[in-house]
Amino acid sequence: MVTDASSIRGVLFDVDDTLVDTRGAFRHALASVAVDYLDDADHDELLSAWRADANGWYRAHTRGEMSHKEQRHRRANDLHELFGGPYLDPEAYEVWDESFERYFREGWAPHPDAAGALDALDAAGIPYGGLSNAAHDYQVLKLAACGLSRVPMLVGVDELGVGKPDPRVFALACDRLGFAPDEVAYVGDEFDVDPLAAVRAGLGLGVWIERAGAHSRDVDGLAGDGVPRDGLVRIGSLGDLDGVLGIR
Ligand SMILES: [Mg+2]
Numbered sequence: 001m002v003t004d005a006s007s008i009r010g011v012l013f014d015v016d017d018t019l020v021d022t023r024g025a026f027r028h029a030l031a032s033v034a035v036d037y038l039d040d041a042d043h044d045e046l047l048s049a050w051r052a053d054a055n056g057w058y059r060a061h062t063r064g065e066m067s068h069k070e071q072r073h074r075r076a077n078d079l080h081e082l083f084g085g086p087y088l089d090p091e092a093y094e095v096w097d098e099s100f101e102r103y104f105r106e107g108w109a110p111h112p113d114a115a116g117a118l119d120a121l122d123a124a125g126i127p128y129g130g131l132s133n134a135a136h137d138y139q140v141l142k143l144a145a146c147g148l149s150r151v152p153m154l155v156g157v158d159e160l161g162v163g164k165p166d167p168r169v170f171a172l173a174c175d176r177l178g179f180a181p182d183e184v185a186y187v188g189d190e191f192d193v194d195p196l197a198a199v200r201a202g203l204g205l206g207v208w209i210e211r212a213g214a215h216s217r218d219v220d221g222l223a224g225d226g227v228p229r230d231g232l233v234r235i236g237s238l239g240d241l242d243g244v245l246g247i248r
Contacts, residue, residue: 005228005245008204010179011121011128012170013151014188015139018209018238019114019130020146025107026050032103033076037085037096049082050075062133062163062193072097110146111211117238118150124247129154131173131186133163133193164188165197174203187241199231207244208234 016022030046038046053059055078057071066074073093080086088096121128129152132139136156143151154176157163164170174181185205188194195206205228227233233244242248 005185005205007183008185008245009126009183010174010177010185011126011241011245012131012154012173012177012184012186012198012203013128014164014186014190014194015130015132015143015151015153016134017189017211018187018194019111019148019151020142021109021111023047023051023211024109025104028107029100029104032099033079033096036099037080038083041083046079046083049079054078058133059193062157063166064161068135069097072100076100105145108142108145110148111238113238114146114148117241118148120242120247122150124242124245126245126247127177129173129177131155131164131169133157164193165200167197167201170198170201170203185245187238195232204231205244206232207241208232209238210234210236212236 013019027043027047030050031043034040034043034046053075055074057066057074057078060066061068061071073088073090076093076096077088080088086092118128130139130143131154134142134156135158136153139153139156143149143153155169155173157169159172160166160168162169170186171181174184177184181202182204184203185207186195186198186203187207187209188198189209189211191208195208197206199206228244235241235244
């Protein structure tokens with residue numbers, strides 16, 4: 001494990017809420033759900049409840065325990081139960097999801113700091129790719145819609161049937177990037193399944209991007225000063241990645 005970034009030769013990125021403003025896209029989709037089903041409930045509260053996923057259905061999906069469709073159906077009903085919407089049987093859920101997915105896709109947009117971070121890696125000759133807990137082809141579409149097609153999707157959750165934090169997906173993505181794990185940095189917004197899981201999988205550096213309003217939490221020893229400790233570093237913007245990697 002490195003304690004500085006000098007041996008990093010490649011970078012893996014999480015997609016949602018790291019390169020893509022997925023939170024904003026969910027907000028857009030949930031605003032539509034609010035109007036159609038939830039008596040226009042408070043959009044911030046809806047977004048917070050959706051992302052909290054209190055019963056952990058999405059993580060169950062990433063452990064291979066249920067399909068993407070099943071987790072979203074359960075989360076839709078959890079949301080309706082919390083905010084007074086109708087129970088969605090399978091038929092009603094199809095209608096719900098058609099609208100939700102349409103508005104979700106309409107909301108896809110890159111984080112404004114993504115392109116510059118990729119430019120810096122390009123300029124330094126550092127290859128990069130995507131490792132995501134969503135399906136591969138879906139993420140290819142999403143990255144393209146966000147103008148980020150230059151990020152090759154290396155591994156999605158559907159590849160091995162499990163996602164992060166399973167070390168096997170990190171190992172496979174490093175292999176496809178063409179480097180040993182300890183030569184690779186991983187950048188993601190969810191502390192436990194992204195940077196911490198990456199370091200536990202043997203990657204050289206786990207970079208936690210703590211975006212305002214995203215999956216923030218306090219982690220002892222990560223002061224946000226750009227200095228890695230125990231292989232982990234916290235940044236507040238992808239614009240700080242080049243500084244962490246020493247390529248600015
Ligand atoms: Mg993410």
